[in-house]
Amino acid sequence: MSRRARSRKAPRTGVDWFLTFLRVAALTVVAVGLLAFIAQEISTDNPFARWANPDATGLTGAQFRGLIVSGIAQGAMYGLIALGYSMVYGVLGFINFAHGEVFMVGAMTGMITSNKLADAGYWESNFIGSLVLIVVVSVIVCSLTAVIMERVAYRPLRGSPRLIPLITSIGVSFFLQNASVVLLGPAAKAYPDVPDWLKSKHTFLGIEGARILVILVAAASMICLWYLVERTKSGRAMRAVAEDAEIAELMGIDVNRTIVKVFALGGAMAGMAGILWGILFRSVIHTTGFLPGIKAFSAAVVGGIGHLGGAMAGGLSIGVAESVGPLLILEPLGVSGVSQLRDAVAFAVLIGVLLLRPSGLFGERLPSEDRT
Amino acid sequence: MNTTLPPTTGPQPEAPRAAPRPAFTHDWRRIARMGSVAAFGQVFIALSNMPVRLDERLIVKPVLSLGYLVLLILPFAAGYRQGHQIKRENMPVCAPGPNEVVGGFLCGLITGGGLSLLAVLVTHFDLREPLVNWSPVLLDLLSFSNEMWFAVVIWLAIGAGMGAAGGVLRLLGPKSHRVVVTMALAVAGAAVLESLVVDVAEGLGLEPLTDRLYAPRGGVAWPSALGLAAVSGLLAVLGRGRFRQARVRHAQMEGAQRTRANLGLIIATAAVLIVLPLFAGKLTNELLANVGLFVLLALGLNVVVGLAGILDLGYVAFFAVGSYTAAVLTAATSPKIAPEMPWLVALIVVVIITGLVGLFIGAPVIRMRGDYLAIVTLGFGEIIRLLFLSDWLSGWFGGSQGITKIPGAGIFGITEVSGTDPRRVFYLVLAFCVVAIYISWRLERSRLGRAWMAVREDETVAEAMGINTVNVKLLAFVVGAVLGSFSGAIFAAKVGSVFPASFLILVSIVILVVVIFGGMGNIIGVIAGSAVLIGVLGGPKQPGLLAEFSEFKLLIYGALLIWMMLARPEGLIPSVRRTRELRQQEMAQDAWLRGQVDDDDAGGADGPRPAVQP
Amino acid sequence: MNRMGHLTKSGKRRGAFSLFVSLLAMLSLLATSCGDDDDGGATEAPAPTAAPETTEAPAPTADPRGDPMGDGSLGIVEVEAGDAIQIRSLQAITGDVGAFGLPIDRAAYIAVDDYGQIKGFDVDLGASLDDLCSNDGGQAAAQIIVADEDVVGVLGTSCSGAAVAAAPLITNAGMVLISGGNTSPALTSDLAGNAGLNHSVGYYRTAHNDLYQGAAMAKFVFGELGFTTAAAIHDGDPYTQGLAQAFADAFEAEGGTVTGFSAINKDDTDMVPVLTEMATGTPEALFFPIFQPAGDFIADQAPGVSGLEDTVLLAADGLLNANYLPLPQTTGMYFSGPDQRFGENVNQSTGKTATDFTTAYDERYGEVPSSAFWAHGYDAAVLLLDAIDAASWVEDGTLMIDRQGVRDYLYGLRGYRGMIGTLNCDDFGDCGSSKITVVQNIGGEDNVEASLNNVVYSYEP
Structure with a gap:
């Protein structure tokens, strides 16, 4: 839409100039920050680094690696959640704002199940078994949540103006979040303690076990999903509906069923992410789903919405950017208290990507009516 | 509701x-x-602790x-809803009868069964670990401090009774229906508005009346509740729906007549809003001021x-920028620059400044697709808050x-408006509301x-018609930002401090x-929306008339948003044009059906008589 | 503005024009509509210097009933026979800060029950009001309180941010506000005789001033642990930021170096970035006076960050509770906070001990208090009741309460034995015990009580 509009109208308006200015400014800030960081790394007494930030200290290799790994682990979870956003957007063309809350429901379910298992003593005696069990329970609960959500709140609105389901999904998000408050209480709830091999650092690059687990499981889920979508019959149906729902229906595909499947799959991925979150941070609260949800959506957009690989890549980029960005770009520029601006960095990445590449890193795949 | 649809304009187009x-x-x-959905809802409400918390009121x-x-x-509601018949074109609607009552009874029975089951479960299992309200207190409330079997x-009895009552409501003719609803609304309204009524009555010297109406520690005293119901019922019988008629008449007015009627309404409202605060105490004025800010x-x-149809989820940014700018410019204690204007x-x-911020935020997002725009504006809102918060x-x-230590708002040295006197705050807010309404109203036309x-x-299509969509949308952003900043500037002066x-x-x-x-795109609707939601339920940090709801108000907001979108996307008081857009498809369908009907009719088929006489 | 001009040129002149007209209209409306207020100027806030000269300490046994305090300058509240004396409780009782404010709120109710009648009149606390831990929430609730002119005093608030907005309203109405939870120096003084920015006459608190706690922690780290470098993290809350800043300032004043000072957001879970930021300065100690759940994550993730493996972790009273101490990652951590060894302290007015209180609390609410400030709340409530007692007399069956007398009593309070220790009010309303202790967590589910009593350092200026 935007590019089309611009290509047709040759004269650049004030807005265009302003946007160009913004793009240049954003790139300059990033470039200067990075240069100052590199200067700082070479030598903290470097005049350029001193000019940018008189208190510059620089990072050690281990610290830098720690940042990257934590960013990747965080990003892998964003990516898993982003898959749900991306798939739903691909099929229905609207942001299911409440998808982040499905993730929260997953983390909550995991918390409840694992604490019950811990009470029964099963958690300590057979950790892997319990883990599989809570994953199964959480995936089922999340899929159900997503499907019920679709049935109750979104299906009746199909075909209405596009802002309507979006607003509804904000309502759903709000409702789920606060339902968790009133049912489970507003305090943060803890997971039972995990075995030492998850907590201690491993010889392999000095990464904590839990982060390795998160990255591996996310990768495995991603592969399963890819297989499901690209190689199975229902996957083909999904792709067909995403391509053009009307034609798909004419070809004998049950569109409603396919959409339900898409929601269920997205929910399952969110449930999986919820458990990983629980294992990594061992604490969950009703707001757990909100910001990660929005960041995951940003990830889906950054990667190019409707594109599965893109969602994962977007998640990783957002995760790494918010982990590394403050120290790599803002701190060398002399900003104080940079960690507080983490979320701001994540959103800035979203805005920056949309400014520079409106269709995301890998390009969008949109439902038919959006492609016109 | 569907005043724009031809079939319902007649008085009895049943x-x-x-x-x-x-x-x-x-x-x-x-x-x-229906029964089990309601039962589920019932159990949810019980487990949300709402009954226990609200029992105090x-x-x-x-x-x-x-x-x-x-x-x-x-x-x-389940009992009432159960008797609802889907109206199909040309299908006769059955007159309500005992069927509705029996159905309502059964529906209510199932609904009540949910709570009965819950009572049994709470007695025998301990699920307090995840569900914090799974407690003896809840059981005590459910059993009226009796045994579990009670x-x-x-x-079961209450559920069945209420369900049947819902069914009976269907049986009543429109007239008795109206009387019953009026009576219920009168009692509920009196109870909800209690603090407001008491406060205003005190100012008017009508305390003896309110002392009789309300019990000493809150609540409508039951004899006066009966009296109130009787009086309002009588009024409803005497009124014979004149109010509704007046509304329909008003809706049908055209041209000068309508303008005159509107002017009368506006003057009456203005008079009430200007005079009422003089007699009301701090409580009412504070409430009105908060409503006004919203x-x-x-x-x-x-x-x-x-x-403009731009879903801006970061609107709070303009409120924040307005507040902070006013704070920095007026407070002597502002850290960096303190011009003390x-x-x-x-x-x-x-x-x-807010206009410029509006441009700055608007420019990058304005070309984005609607839903991207929503998230990006949300991101901007969060970025701005984080910047104000940051070290x-x-x-x-x-x-x-x-x-x-932000000083109050000085108005030409005549008065100073600050939080200590909510009445002045309200008048200031009122003035700005009038301005904002005027701006919106002029702009809309x-x-x-x-x-x-x-x-x-x-x-x-708009672009094809020669509208410069980018500039037009940007202007909407800027106008919205400026209106929001008014609220922010008053907020800073009212509260006397700003925190992120x-x-x-x-x-x-x-x-x-x-x-x-309230109704997107409709000024009256928006005002009504703030009055009902902020006034009764309360804002994010402001208690409303039902302050007991404060723990649940976000939950209710969420549910309300979903329900509104599903059932009545045009809002409480819809804008005519917006309704038409939203119902476009339905209306097209209706028109098509009507066309079909006419065809059938013309063909002289022996189908049912058409519902609509063209 | 240039851009605006551009837009107007392209055919939107009318829109811009009507905006301009509306702005003008608005200004003129303002001129007319707000002038009709007949109340005159707002009553001037009492000058912040009006702290009265210290009256002699009311001896615990002496009964001032015969000679009520006060000169009536703020008005007299009359309570007719059969009515109750009205006071209110304004705390953060919902949301994530509920765990902090709720025990203070409940303590007030227990204190009122323990105290019994005042001169034959019942005391009514009404329904608890919620300050939502925010300035606007505090103001809205305060507005509800001051609308009732019979209220003598208010117990609250939990959060300093709420007091900033609520205190002016409440004290302007002649009432007193006594907090068991506020610690911000801005509300009282900088302890050097200068009134804080948001100080109001008629505001008191039994909680300690942040500056004490910051100094206590700094002296402990510098003097006892012998560290010369430390870093601090806050979470953007006014309380945590103030305390972290107080610590940093005191630590530098001691002669140490603050190698890092940063912040997180309350919702953050991944603390590696902020910990890495701190690790670049390789501090010997890391002070994070924040709340749960963020506190869990910092303690959990800090040892895994290169450069912080051996750093000693320090926290404050926000994390000194029965949920945090049993976490495995917090074993060995140091916590600063008010002296929690209340065990044998007796409140001189009600005669109750802390054990009596916790028993009563458990009976009523079925749990142990979720924050340590219940004792401050209890003492605050009893102080208010004592002050009402001292400033009131019965005339023809009507209880007369002198509002100024209530304040006089509180400003003159010296050597009062409360549950938290000895209370002395200074001229700025700081009444709390200034004793701060640092405890070390022994670790484990069963050692919470032992850890709270495991005092390794105590500070009293």
């Missing part, structure tokens, strides 16, 4: 009525489904508390969302310590307003709910 259905022929699956003393009221509503029986915000968002001078700067800029804005609506309806915690995303969402609940 579809032909068939004989009542037999008492025991039911769509059993429908009853079971009495509606009718000593028989009914708000806590029990929320438990009674669902079986009643709870089982009583809730009216201002909602009017601003209404321009952006309602008129008079408030009115500062306001001009505030308007300019980095704390040298400018005080960081987490905020800016305190201007060329720009029509351009916004064109963009809202179809951007591509006042500008959470939550505020954006609440304003959005207000706009949508």
Whole structure:
């Protein structure tokens, strides 16, 4: 839409100039920050680094690696959640704002199940078994949540103006979040303690076990999903509906069923992410789903919405950017208290990507009516 | 509702009525489904602790508390809803009969069964670990402090009774229906508005009246509740629906006549709003001032969302920028620059700065697709809050310590408006609301307003019609920002301090709910939305009349948003044009059906008589 | 503005024009509509210097009933026979800070029950009001309180941010506000005789001033642990930021170096970035006076960050509770906070001990208090009741309460034995015990009580 509009109208308006200015400014800030960081790394007494930030200290290799790994682990979870956003957007063309809350429901379910298992003593005696069990329970609960959500709140609105389901999904998000408050209480709830091999650092690059687990499981889920979508019959149906729902229906595909499947799959991925979150941070609260949800959506957009690989890549980029960005770009520029601006960095990445590449890193795949 | 649809304009355009259905022929699956959904809802409400918390608030003393009221509503609603017949074109609608009552009874029975089951479960299992309200207190409430079996029986009975009552309501003719509803509304209204009524009555010297109406520790005293019901019922009988007639007449008025009627309404409202605060105490004025602040915000968002169709989820950013700019410019304690301007001078700067921020945020997002735009604006809102909060800029804005000791708003040296006197705050807010309403109203009818609506309806077509969509949308952003900044500047002067915690995303969402609940694109609707939601339930940090709801108000906002979108997307008081857009498809369908009907009719088929005489 | 001009040129002149007209209209409306207020100027806030000269300490046994305090300058509240004396409780009782404010709120109710009648009149606390831990929430609730002119005093608030907005309203109405939870120096003084920015006459608190706690922690780290470098993290809350800043300032004043000072957001879970930021300065100690759940994550993730492996972790009273101490990652951590060894302290007015209180609390609410400030709340409530007692007399069956007398009593309070220790009010309303202790967590589910009593350092200026 935007590019089309611009290509047709040759004269650049004030807005265009302003946007160009913004793009240049954003790139300059990033470039200067990075240069100052590199200067700082070479030598903290470097005049350029001193000019940018008189208190510059620089990072050690281990610290830098720690940042990257934590960013990747965080990003892998964003990516898993982003898959749900991306798939739903691909099929229905609207942001299911409440998808982040499905993730929260997953983390909550995991918390409840694992604490019950811990009470029964099963958690300590057979950790892997319990883990599989809570994953199964959480995936089922999340899929159900997503499907019920679709049935109750979104299906009746199909075909209405596009802002309507979006607003509804904000309502759903709000409702789920606060339902968790009133049912489970507003305090943060803890997971039972995990075995030492998850907590201690491993010889392999000095990464904590839990982060390795998160990255591996996310990768495995991603592969399963890819297989499901690209190689199975229902996957083909999904792709067909995403391509053009009307034609798909004419070809004998049950569109409603396919959409339900898409929601269920997205929910399952969110449930999986919820458990990983629980294992990594061992604490969950009703707001757990909100910001990660929005960041995951940003990830889906950054990667190019409707594109599965893109969602994962977007998640990783957002995760790494918010982990590394403050120290790599803002701190060398002399900003104080940079960690507080983490979320701001994540959103800035979203805005920056949309400014520079409106269709995301890998390009969008949109439902038919959006492609016109 | 569908005043724009030809078929319902007549006084009694009911579809032909068939004989009542037999008492025991039911769509059993429908009853079971509806009953179990209601039962589920009932259990959810019970486990959300709402009944226990709200039990403290009495509606009718000593028989009914708000806590029990929320438990009674669902079986009643299920029973009422159960009797609802889907109106199909040309299908006769059965006259209501015993069938409805029996259905309602069964539906309510199932609903009540949910709570009965819950009582049994709470007695025998301990699920307090995840569910914090799974407690003896809940059981105590459900069983009226009796044994468990009592709870089982009583809730089945109450459910069935309420369900049947819902069914009976269907039986009543429109006249008695109206009387019953009026009576219920009168008692409920008196109970909800209690503190307001007492406060105003005190100012007017009518305490003896309110002392009689309300029991000493809150709640309508039961004799006066009966009296109130009787009086309002009588009024409803005497009124014979004149109010509705007047409304229909008003809706049908055209041209000068309508303008005159509107003018009368406006003058009456203005008179009430100017005179009432003089007699009301701090409580009422504070409430009105808070409502007014949200009216201002909602009017601003209404321009952006309602008129131009841009879903801005970061609207709180403008509120924040307005507040902070006013704080920095007027407070002597502002950390970096403290020009200590008079408030009115500062306001001009505030308007300019928020306008610029509106441009700055608007420019990058304006070309994005609607849903991207929503998230990106949300991101901007969050970025702005984080910047105000950050240690980095704390040298400018005080960081987490905020800016305190902000002086009140001085108005030409005549008075100073600050939080200590809510009445003045209200008058100031009122003045700004009038300005904002005027701006919105003028804009809506201007060329720009029509351009916004064109963009809202179809951007591509609007562009093809020669509208510069980018500039038009940017202007909407800027106008919305400026209106929001008024609210921010008053807020800073009213509270006397600004902290970043006042500008959470939550505020954006609440304003959005207000706009949508009231009716997107309709000024009156937006005002009504703020009055009902902020006034009764309360804002993000402001208690409403039902302060007991404060723990649940976000939950209710969420549910309300969903329900509104599903059932009535045009809002409480819909804008005519917006309704037409939303119902486009339905109306097209209706028209098509009507065409079909006419064809059939012309063909002289022996089908049922057409519902609509063309 | 240039851009605006551009837009107007492209055919939107009318829109811009009507905006301009509306702005003008607005200004003129303002001029007319707000002038009709007949109340005159707002009553001037009492000058902040009006702290009265210290009256002699009311001896615990002496009964001032015969000679009520006060000169009536703020008005007299009359309570007719059969009515109750009205006071209110304004705390953060919902949301994530509920765990902090709720025990203070409940303590007030227990204190009122323990105290019994005042001169034959019942005391009514009404329904608890919620300050939502925010300035606007505090103001809205305060507005509800001051609308009732019979209220003598208010117990609250939990959060300093709420007091900033609530205190002016409440004290202007002649009432007193006594907090068991506020610690911000801005509300009282900088302890060097200068009134804080948001100080109001008629505001008191039994909680300690942040500056004491910051100094206590700094002296402990510098003097006892012998560290010369430390870093601090806050979470953007006014309380945590103030305390972290107080610590940093005191630590530098001691002669140490603050190698890092940063912040997180309350919702953050991944603390590696902020910990890495701190690790670049390789501090010997890391002070994070924040709340749960963020506190869990910092303690959990800090040892895994290169450069912080051996750093000693320090926290404050926000994390000194029965949920945090049993976490495995917090074993060995140091916590600063008010002296929690209340065990044998007796409140001189009600005669109750802390054990009596916790028993009563458990009976009523079925749990142990979720924050340590219940004792401050209890003492605050009893102080208010004592002050009402001292400033009231019965005339023809009507109880007369002198508002100024209530303040006089509180400002003159010396050597009062409360549950938290000895209370002395200074001229700025700081009444709390200034004793701060640092405890070390022994670790484990069963050692919470032992850890709270495991005092390794105590500070009293």
